[in-house]
Each structure stands twice: as structure tokens, then as C-alpha cells.
Amino acid sequence: MGVNLENLNPKVHQKIDERQLTDFDENEDVVDAFDEREIFDLIRNINDPEHPLSLEELSVVDQSLIEIDNVKNYVNVQFTPTIPHCSMATLIGLSIRVQLLRALPPRFKVSVIVTPGTHVSEQAVNKQLADKERVAAALENSHLVAVINQCVSEKE
């Protein structure tokens, strides 16, 4: 790493503040549904496969591009590759998918797509990420799983 970076000087963005917990959040008696901010918190610290930066710092993920419906049980996430021909797009999308599959209850249908108009192979990447059979096969590949685990593990 570091030698053949596709995007040598990515724009680094400001991180948002930590979420402030309220009394309401800590009250165990109220059912508090998942919201966009919680989904964002689950994926903002995923590491970029190339840079020592988080997906949030590279503006690959953004809270405004997350949609969740607790009644219909779906989560839709759009991610924005740093450059339109990023070869890591599928891997980044897969990392987001894996993180959400592991963290959310199984009732949720998770869809991860490229923000429209931000990647040259947008359709091919989206189709690959939506194919659960290919995702399942990829997750049986121990080398790939090791790379993804490295991406999703939070740095100190």
C-alpha cells in the first residue's frame, strides 16, 4: 500500500461530533427505533482500503445518503467513491454491507448502492453488491474476509 494509490490526494473532510446521549436514549423502557444517525455511526468509521482514513473523512458515506424504515424493515445506503473509476468501489460497498449485516437484526433488508452518477461502472457494482448469492460466496473466501475485517475494524 502507499505505492500505487489511485487517488493520491483525496480531499479530507471534517468528522461530525459524537452523538450526545439524552435521558430518553438511556431509558430502557421506551422502544427506540433505528434512525439514520445510528446507521451512519455503524459505518462512518469503516477504514478506506487504501488510505489511513475513514469513509466519513473521505466523504464516501454521509448521513444524508442513508434511508431507514423500521416498519418496512429496509435500510438503503448510498456511497460515493472518491474518484469515478475507483477500482475499490465493490470492496468498499461490500465492507458497508458486511458491517450492516453483522450489526443489524436479520429482519432488515440492506441495500448498498453507488450514489447515482459518481462511478463509471455504477450499474455493474450495484448489481454485484445486490446479488446475495455472490456476496455469500465472497464471504466464504477467507482472504477477502480478512481484508474486509481490516476495513471494518475501528482504529484506536
Added chain:
Amino acid sequence: MTSIKLIQTLQGHRGRVWNVSWHPKGKYLGSCGEDKTIRIWINDGTKWITKMILAEGHTRTIREISWSPCGNLIASSSFDSTVAIWELKSGKYECTVSLEGHENEVKSVDWSNSGELIATCSRDKSVWIWERNDDEYECAAVINAHVQDVKKVRWHPNEDTLASASYDDTVKIFKEDSSDSDWNCVATLASHTSTVWSLSFDNTGSRIVTCSDDKNLKIWQEYKPGNDTMIPTPDNISVWKCVCTLSGYHTRTIYDVDWCKKSGLILTACGDNTIRIFREELDSDPNQPTFNLIASNEDAHSQDVNAVQWNPEQPGQFASAGDDGNVQLWFNSD
């Protein structure tokens, strides 16, 4: 609307169940999945129980299983890129042969009606045809007609004609050329706008239903040379036309479809957790048929439904498999 009644939930698999397959006599049900095992279920008189667990045949997910027409053999296809043949020997199925050749995940497997041929397909984009001579299996053809991952292979109910469905959005039909015994693509069914996950022939074999990631079901009709509807058949080869598209019923990817050879009812498995049943309208024009939704169960499984199959002998009974780890038995009645 007719009703879909749950008979029993069959638990035992760990993780996602990918497929269910009935024994040709409908007495046993096979299931397989992520846990690398095949379970064989029987009815002990009051309820369905696990009769056998077939393990250690594969090192990765078992995607699909298929029973030979005689019921003495099971073929299983796996992400480990092999196909295993399990043979019934003194009351037990034992893994006797492993078919190797595909470069990566084998997605589907199906025995021909004669029991002499097996078709397999893979993410390596190829379809293979294997010939069985007693205990010997030989590769008879490697067909590279698709340009992407091949999801499903299904034989014609009476002839040695094969259909395959792919991530390249098409279905292709293959036949053996009797002059040089080469297997050729004789038709490409193009109309779906995303991955075709599965397909099923009707009892005559002259119609096919296909299901897709585009959330549509399509009915295709074969027009043979000399058909009386004046549809041209260049080179004296049958032409397949899409005669009906069922849109707006499924809200997510349709992973499987099964056309009942006895009742003519069409069953679908969908990523929206729902099982649906469609019936052709009486007096429907075969060249422009109408199919109606006659029953559905919206929470058939608590996650995606991956497979559905009608019991070949008991009309109305069918099985389903889901990402929730369950196999379920159902009964549909008027």
C-alpha cells in the same frame, strides 16, 4: 383467493437454507444450505422429521440438490466447485462420486427425465452436461454460451432439451446436434432487465416461466416450425416468445419459481419474504395468456424465501426454504 396453510416448520439447518427438492415419489424432502449439509425429511405418520443428515460431501455451501428420476441418487452442487453424487445403499445415501471441472461455485444441478444426463452450471459462466453409465460419469459437453454467472439449469420434462438462466439477464435453450453430438444453443430468451434467478417448464415443455431480479415473472411459449400462428421459424428451429409478463406483484428479487406439472399452478419465492401462487385464467388465449394471483402468504418466512417446490405426487402440497434457516411445508386448497 385460495388459502395457503402452513403444515409444519422444519428446523435443523444452521444458517441460510438455499434449496428444497422432493424425491420423485414425493415421500422424502431434501434440503441444503450454508451449513454444508443435506437433510432428508420424512413423514413419520404424524409429523415431518429428519431421517438422515448427509455431511462431509462438500467443504462449502451446498447451493442446490436434485433427485434422479429413480430416486436412488441425489446430486448436490456446491460453492466448493464440485458436484457430489449420493447413492442409496442399504437404506443410506452415501457420497460415491465427486464431479470436478468447474472453475468456481456450482450454482445449480438437474437430472434429465431419462436419468442418463446431469446438467450443472457455475459462476465460471459455463454449463456442463454429464453422462451417466452405471457408476461412471463422463463430461459430454462444456457450453460457454452465457457471458456471466449461470444461476439455474433445468431439463425439459420429457426431452433431452436443457434451459439455463443467468446473471447476463437471459435464458438459453440447448439441444444436442445428432450429426456431431455437439450441444448447441438453439434459442436465447431475452427480455428480463436483470439477473434471471430461476425457471420452470410446464408439463408439456412447450412453455417456460422465468423469474428475475427485475421483480417480474415471464411466460415464454415455444413456436415450432410450421406452427399455425404464422410465427416465422428461421433455419427450421423453434422460436421462443415472451407471451406474458407479470409485473407489480413482487416487491423484491424473485429467487425461485416452480410450475406444477399436475395442477398448472405457478409458485414463487421472493426476497420480500412472501410466497405467491398464480393460475392461468380459464379460456386464456395461449398466445396472450392471462395469469392471476390466487393466493399469497406475506410472512411465509421471516427473511428472504430462496426456493419453492411443489410435491410431484401430492397436489397442493409444497415446500419452501428461507434465509431464516427454516424449511416449511405448506398446503394450498380452494
